Amino acid sequence: MTELLSEKIPFGRPAIVGREFDYIEQAIRNGTIAGGGPFMKRCEAWLETTLSARRALMTHSCTGALEMAAMLSNVGPGDEVIMPSFTFSATATAFVLRGATPVFVDIDPDTLNIDPALIEPAITERTRVVVPVHYAGLACAMDEIMTIAQRHSLIVVEDAAQAHLSHYKGKALGTIGDLGCLSFHETKNVISGEGGALILNNETLLNRAEIIREKGTDRSMFFRGQVDKYTWQDIGSSYCPSELVSAFLMAQFELADAICERRRKVYDLYHDLLAPLATEGLVTLPRASGAEVNGHIFWMLLESEPVRADLIRHLTAHGINAVFHYIPLHSAPAGRKYGRTSGNLAVTERVSNTLLRLPLYYTLTDDHVRRVAGAISAFFGRSLG
CATH class of the missing domain: 3.40.640.10 (Type I PLP-dependent aspartate aminotransferase-like (Major domain))
Structure with missing residues (x-):
């Protein structure tokens, strides 16, 4: 440890x-x-x-x-x-x-x-x-x-x-x-x-x-x-x-292209390393490839909010900071006060409860990415291929 x-x-x-x-x-x-x-x-x-x-x-x-x-x-x-x-x-x-x-x-x-x-x-x-x-x-x-x-x-x-x-x-x-x-x-x-x-x-x-x-x-x-x-x-x-x-x-x-290109490579490496977990249905990964995005966020969806909370604790114990994202605006105090909804927002609520964002920045190395992916795989009782 x-x-x-x-x-x-x-x-x-x-x-x-x-x-x-x-x-x-x-x-x-x-x-x-x-x-x-x-x-x-x-x-x-x-x-x-x-x-x-x-x-x-x-x-x-x-x-x-x-x-x-x-x-x-x-x-x-x-x-x-x-x-x-x-x-x-x-x-x-x-x-x-x-x-x-x-x-x-x-x-x-x-x-x-x-x-x-x-x-x-x-x-x-x-x-x-x-x-x-x-x-x-x-x-x-x-x-x-x-x-x-x-x-x-x-x-x-x-x-x-x-x-x-x-x-x-x-x-x-x-x-x-x-x-x-x-x-x-x-x-x-x-x-x-x-x-x-x-x-x-x-x-x-x-x-x-x-x-x-x-x-x-x-x-x-x-x-x-x-x-x-x-x-x-x-x-x-x-x-x-x-x-x-x-x-x-x-x-x-002046170096924007290089920054985004590196982030896209990190994005694609995460996708490749975590794909076996997605194949088993343990996580849901983005369908987009790095070529379709700018490498800003790599997210995945977990089975439930408790599973996400357990995984965050597991990663924290391994020195890795992964975070969730938005609380839906329609459910926030100001959203209820100033806005309204149209139709059912079930997808929004499910995604908000189960989405996890992984570390992603310009100086993140391939070894760092493998360490993150390895810790996630270990959480599910698997190992990297």
Whole structure:
């Protein structure tokens, strides 16, 4: 046991991958560390080029990007927004802050994404927005979702917090709906501690998005010389990231492909090593391969909540930190207060009770992965092949 505990394997671990310290020093020497500086603009240009995005606006968080999306959607009291319940609270709170009501629908048992067949039955005369959440970096069924949205004149806001550099039929996630929201939080693949971006795929929203990001002022137009002074024009808040955050992120962007490629390899190794347990029906593994995702999360489903709790204790005793995920929003106190459900959410509840996420980060080695998989196999009385 002493040997097993000698090197603990955390669930996640942020990494310095390139020129982070150099760029932070450059930002300080540039004489500006507030938002809107050259590193922020470099990050936006990188996203626009890499994702083939019409426009990218850096934000201090994905939560900030979602809040901006809610403002741009013009939702208010009485309006409804369809989303999965199996998501982070920020997906809902962004719209609740505008007075709108989240309408929670169930997820597909294979993808853990919103079930497109359940969207249309949830639509009412008050529905204004649908929010597909690309869980674990796997794309939602965007063709179906966009068709439904167009048929009912709904705005589509992609919550792509977990999906940076994942794609759907050749298109980067976050660039398909009207608006897309990305995260660069410490827990994501490409990181800046805190950070996010709003992807604008509807060009008619661009001017207002800039105003909202700049505390409701036309400050961006002023710096471009389009107005001779800037003033308060609309609602908004302070959503720009600092130059220190953007400098760190730019260094990560430069190695983003390598980061995601390594995570995909870890994902595939987990899948290969745990496949015998899935064949026996002891666990359920994702059907997606590493090529279909960005390697953000490797999850598995257990038979029951008690089995999951026992496995977590077993892994903890072996120095391995594996964790569950969302408590469904519809069952949370705020979800009951501010939202409502459409239909039965049995899949969401089952997945929430039985899902386990395994350690996955850039510096996780193949030996670490084998150790995790070996501990899981031992829990079921099996050994790695």
